[in-house]
Amino acid sequence: MKPAQRLQGIELSLIRQINALATPLSTNLGIGEPNVEPDETLRDFARRAAATASWHYTPNAGSPALRKLLAGSTWDPKSEICVTAGTQEGLFAIFQAFVDPGDEVLVPNPGFVSYATLARLCGAAPVTYDIEPPEWRLEANAILSKITTRTKLIVVNSPSNPLGAIVDAGALQAIAAAGPLVVADEIYREIWYDAPPPSMRGMSENVIVVDGMSKSHSMTGLRLGWIMARAELMKPIVTAHQYVATCASAFSQSLAEMILSDAAWNAGWLERVRAQFRTQREAALYAIERELEAKLAPPAGAFYAFAPVPTCDTLYLCRALATDAAVLVIPGIAFGSLGEGFVRISFAATVEEIGTGIERMGRYLRALGQ
Numbered sequence: 387m388k389p390a391q392r393l394q395g396i397e398l399s400l401i402r403q404i405n406a407l408a409t410p411l412s413t414n415l416g417i418g419e420p421n422v423e424p425d426e427t428l429r430d431f432a433r434r435a436a437a438t439a440s441w442h443y444t445p446n447a448g449s450p451a452l453r454k455l456l457a458g459s460t461w462d463p464k465s466e467i468c469v470t471a472g473t474q475e476g477l478f479a480i481f482q483a484f485v486d487p488g489d490e491v492l493v494p495n496p497g498f499v500s501y502a503t504l505a506r507l508c509g510a511a512p513v514t515y516d517i518e519p520p521e522w523r524l525e526a527n528a529i530l531s532k533i534t535t536r537t538k539l540i541v542v543n544s545p546s547n548p549l550g551a552i553v554d555a556g557a558l559q560a561i562a563a564a565g566p567l568v569v570a571d572e573i574y575r576e577i578w579y580d581a582p583p584p585s586m587r588g589m590s591e592n593v594i595v596v597d598g599m600s601k602s603h604s605m606t607g608l609r610l611g612w613i614m615a616r617a618e619l620m621k622p623i624v625t626a627h628q629y630v631a632t633c634a635s636a637f638s639q640s641l642a643e644m645i646l647s648d649a650a651w652n653a654g655w656l657e658r659v660r661a662q663f664r665t666q667r668e669a670a671l672y673a674i675e676r677e678l679e680a681k682l683a684p685p686a687g688a689f690y691a692f693a694p695v696p697t698c699d700t701l702y703l704c705r706a707l708a709t710d711a712a713v714l715v716i717p718g719i720a721f722g723s724l725g726e727g728f729v730r731i732s733f734a735a736t737v738e739e740i741g742t743g744i745e746r747m748g749r750y751l752r753a754l755g756q
Contacts, residue, residue, distance in 0.1 A: 392507050399499045400701065400720035407708035413743035414735065416714035418547060420604040420689070421666075421734045422659050427651055428603070431644040439640030444469075446628045447620075448612070449639045455646040456612055460588050465617035468624050469639055471631040473573045473598045473611035477504055479630055480569055480594055480613065481539070483622040485510045489538035492529055495722035496522075496548055496692070498571070501541045510538065516724055521683070522551040522692070526560035537566045545574040545583055548721050548730040549692050550685025555584035562590035567619070570595045573611070574688040576602035576656050579664055583687055591616050594623075599642055601688075602656060610638040663689050663733070669740045670733035677748030689734045692718065692725075696751065700729055711750040713743040 397403075405416050424432070447453065448469025457463035470476035477500060485491060487509030493501040495514035502512035515528045529540060542561060544553040562568055570586035570593055586593045598611030611634075613623055645652055667684060670691050675681050680694050697703045700717035707713050715732075718725030733740055 392509065396503055396506060399503075401499060401716050404704055404708060404714055404716055407705065408714055409712065411712045412708065412714055413712060413739050413746065414714045415731050415733070415740065415743045416716050417734075418601075418690070418732055419606050419734060420601055420659070421736065422604040422662060424604065425655070425658075427648075428645070428655070431641055431648075435637055435640040435644060440636050442636065444633045444636050444639055446633055447624050448634060449636070449643065452639050452643045452646075455643060456614070461614050462617065466615060466620055468613045468615075468620060468627055469634045469642075470598075470611045470613060470627060471634045472600060472609040473571065473596050474500060475609070475627070475631050476596050476598075476611045476613045477501075477569070477571070479623050479627040480596070481505065481508050482626040482630070484567060485538050488536065490534060490536040492532050492537060492540040492566075494524070494541065494543060494546070496546075496718065496725040496728075497541070497721055498543055498547045499720055501543075505539075511536075513537075514722060517546075517549065517551070519724070519728075522546070522549040524551070524553045524557055526557040529561055530564055533564060533566060540564065540566050540568045541571065542568060542586065543571040545577065545685075545687025547574065547688055548690050548716070548718070548725070550688045550690045552578070552583040552686040558584055558586050559589055562586055562593050566592070568593045572597045574601055577660065577663060577689060578687045579660065579667065579684065580686060587614060592619070594619060599645070602659065603645065604659075605638070605641075608635065608638040608641070610634060610642050666733040666735065666737060666740060667691075669737040670731060670744065673741050673744035674731070677744045678751070689732060691731045691733060692728050693731055694727055695729050698726060700726055704729060707747060707750060711746045713746040713750075715743070715747065 453463040453467040456467050481504040485508040489510040490513045491505035491510050493512050495516050505512040515532050517524050587595050594615040600606045674693050700719050704717040716730040718728035
């Protein structure tokens with residue numbers, strides 16, 4: 387039996403391929419998963435959600451109470467919010483709702499691995515726009531110059547995975563006004579270090595915002611995300627979402643409702659999360675400078691350092707590091723052609739793990755005479 391043609395040439399992502407090489411002795415600086423443990427209040431929210439929440443379907447677009455909390459004063463909770471089974475499912479539903487064979491989807495280079503693949507699954511062509519080192523600053527014209535009559539979606543990710551870069555408000559506004567639909571992936575929006583990143587929410591009628599709690603609340607396994615878009619855009623998204631997931635987990639929705647209803651606790655939680663990642667970021671930057679002899683500008687958001695390495699084959703290097711040095715990092719080529727020569731190091735790990743993992747990298751590279 388042959389798989390469907392749409393899967394031709396599509397494999398598990400290099401992120402998952404590298405993480406599959408882990409052993410009990412590995413130091414994992416590869417997976418994009420927070421190392422923040424729930425406090426007693428968050429555990430109590432979870433116990434209450436498990437004990438009292440419904441175990442039945444919610445409406446396809448999510449529970450009305452949660453949608454109201456997410457909508458705030460900007461959106462209509464009845465028609466402009468869809469709660470999803472994580473942001474990955476939300477992105478899939480958006481692509482299924484709007485992208486046809488022959489369309490073009492503009493995606494960042496370097497950028498998260500899913501965007502181009504989602505376009506290909508729809509029979510569309512992913513067209514990359516470049517984000518140049520060493521500042522990794524996205525200029526609006528990098529996107530505007532790539533727009534054609536076939537452009538259906540523009541994907542913008544800020545703060546960026548894998549770069550940790552934040553796009554400034556002026557560039558976001560120019561992109562929002564460009565014409566095509568814009569998907570703003572803001573899953574890392576609450577993880578910042580100097581100033582909150584600007585959001586594309588409300589910048590234009592054609593902006594679709596994707597967000598969630600996986601990164602900010604260490605809830606990756608609970609699969610809870612959401613989409614915000616004007617009603618005419620949301621209607622086909624909810625239809626696609628129904629046939630992908632029916633609805634997000636009722637338990638996860640109830641937990642999210644409890645979290646967002648306690649504004650004071652939630653604000654304190656997010657401050658603690660940012661403080662922990664700030665400490666881990668400093669540990670990673672220090673170790674990278676000491677062991678890899680690379681001085682990086684501090685990432686402005688998310689929990690990744692995109693570090694240069696002396697090789698033109700980062701996939702080979704990362705596989706060798708996993709098997710021979712017991713440290714997992716992700717090859718830059720996984721994120722696009724401009725990622726070659728870099729590796730993504732996740733500092734969502736303890737200070738000790740960060741130091742150990744990057745020291746192993748440095749020792750391995752020095753043993754190669756590099």
